[in-house]
Amino acid sequence: MRIAIVGCGQLSRMLALAGIPMGLKFSFINDNAQPDTACINGLGDLVDWQLGDDFADLYAALGEPDLVTVEKEQLNVDLLIGLQAFCPVYPSPDAVAVCQDRHQERLLLDKLNIPCSGYVYGEPLDVCVERLSLPLVIKSCRDGYDGKNQWVLRVPEDVIALEAEFAARQPLNRDYIAEQFVSFDREVSQVSARTINGDIYHYPLAENEHQQGILKQSIAPAPGTNNHHQALAQQYLERIAKALNYVGVLAVEFFVCGEQLLVNELAPRVHNSGHWTQSGSQTCQFENHLRAITGAALGSTKAHVISGMVNLIGIEKPALSALSATSKLYWYDKSVRPGRKLGHMNFQASDIETLNAAMLQFRDNIHA
Numbered sequence: 107m108r109i110a111i112v113g114c115g116q117l118s119r120m121l122a123l124a125g126i127p128m129g130l131k132f133s134f135i136n137d138n139a140q141p142d143t144a145c146i147n148g149l150g151d152l153v154d155w156q157l158g159d160d161f162a163d164l165y166a167a168l169g170e171p172d173l174v175t176v177e178k179e180q181l182n183v184d185l186l187i188g189l190q191a192f193c194p195v196y197p198s199p200d201a202v203a204v205c206q207d208r209h210q211e212r213l214l215l216d217k218l219n220i221p222c223s224g225y226v227y228g229e230p231l232d233v234c235v236e237r238l239s240l241p242l243v244i245k246s247c248r249d250g251y252d253g254k255n256q257w258v259l260r261v262p263e264d265v266i267a268l269e270a271e272f273a274a275r276q277p278l279n280r281d282y283i284a285e286q287f288v289s290f291d292r293e294v295s296q297v298s299a300r301t302i303n304g305d306i307y308h309y310p311l312a313e314n315e316h317q318q319g320i321l322k323q324s325i326a327p328a329p330g331t332n333n334h335h336q337a338l339a340q341q342y343l344e345r346i347a348k349a350l351n352y353v354g355v356l357a358v359e360f361f362v363c364g365e366q367l368l369v370n371e372l373a374p375r376v377h378n379s380g381h382w383t384q385s386g387s388q389t390c391q392f393e394n395h396l397r398a399i400t401g402a403a404l405g406s407t408k409a410h411v412i413s414g415m416v417n418l419i420g421i422e423k424p425a426l427s428a429l430s431a432t433s434k435l436y437w438y439d440k441s442v443r444p445g446r447k448l449g450h451m452n453f454q455a456s457d458i459e460t461l462n463a464a465m466l467q468f469r470d471n472i473h474a
């Protein structure tokens with residue numbers, strides 16, 4: 107069976123590396139003229155695509171795959187719709203369309219009665235401040251990830267400055283949401299897999315630490331959460347997945363506020379906060395995504411012990427001497443650039459104190 111993946115980054119790489127032992131073949135679509143495609147070297151053919159290219163030619167160049175899937179949500183949905191004429195696409199173009207647009211995401215959450223922070227769509231910033239209150243987070247509806255295209259407004263001067271910046275842009279684009287800033291206790295994410303038949307398996311919640319909007323590290327099962335949080339996260343995710351008729355791995359990021367969970371965003375794909383599953387769970391998120399979309403039964407999502415993941419951002423590959431008996435290195439073979447996710451380290455321990463100490467020592471060594 108052949109699977110074509112839209113994208114040629116590290117998530118495509120890790121999907122292929124999980125699928126090759128299962129006898130799956132892969133091909134990849136470079137849909138945004140990505141110059142650095144070393145991540146997927148040797149894992150399958152890479153085909154360039156741009157809007158206007160013939161879909162039959164693309165399908166043939168991909169080796170007539172049995173399925174198409176994605177490693178990202180920021181893509182032209184017409185690509186998925188075009189390929190759907192030849193084979194199934196999971197998750198569906200409709201599901202990806204909702205998750206690639208923050209406003210559409212919010213409308214879905216409102217419809218499903220799932221709590222998130224207060225928001226206003228598409229209004230001048232002074233109106234947003236009037237309807238909500240400072241501080242606010244302004245987020246472009248599209249092309250915002252890892253904190254990009256986001257602005258925090260804390261004082262009236264910030265509002266004036268950003269409004270002037272927006273006004274200077276031609277044409278004026280108000281395709282953004284203004285979100286109430288949330289003073290959360292912690293950030294967590296729920297990663298789950300749903301099959302074509304609607305079966306869902308959930309990984310335990312991961313607790314995530316961000317720096318300037320980029321995920322720095324995750325720990326799972328999330329130490330500061332309880333059974334109530336876990337049940338609530340699963341319930342919300344199931345409601346979303348069912349409404350989208352979702353197939354594959356879906357991730358939902360939450361802010362924890364006391365006993366409440368507020369949704370921050372959805373990701374229709376395998377997720378950085380689920381990388382710990384490669385060494386900390388019986389079946390990793392990459393394999394479960396492939397099982398879900400191929401119609402196979404899902405594998406156990408149980409955590410062996412406590413796991414941690416540290417992202418390697420903008421640094422050279424750590425020396426292999428940095429490895430210990432309880433850590434594993436995953437390097438993506440990308441060229442090194444500041445702020446770029448280049449690899450990650452997974453850690454395991456039988457208790458949270460040992461795990462924290464190992465992760466802290468590693469981060470100290472790499473100055474992260």
Ligand code: AMP
Pocket residue numbers: 223243250251252253254285286287288289293316319320359370371
């Ligand atoms: P996002 O791209 O929406 O995941 O945002 C990146 C990070 O910015 C989040 O993981 C939070 O740490 C922070 N952030 C985003 N939205 C809010 C908010 N409404 N209130 C407080 N922090 C936020």
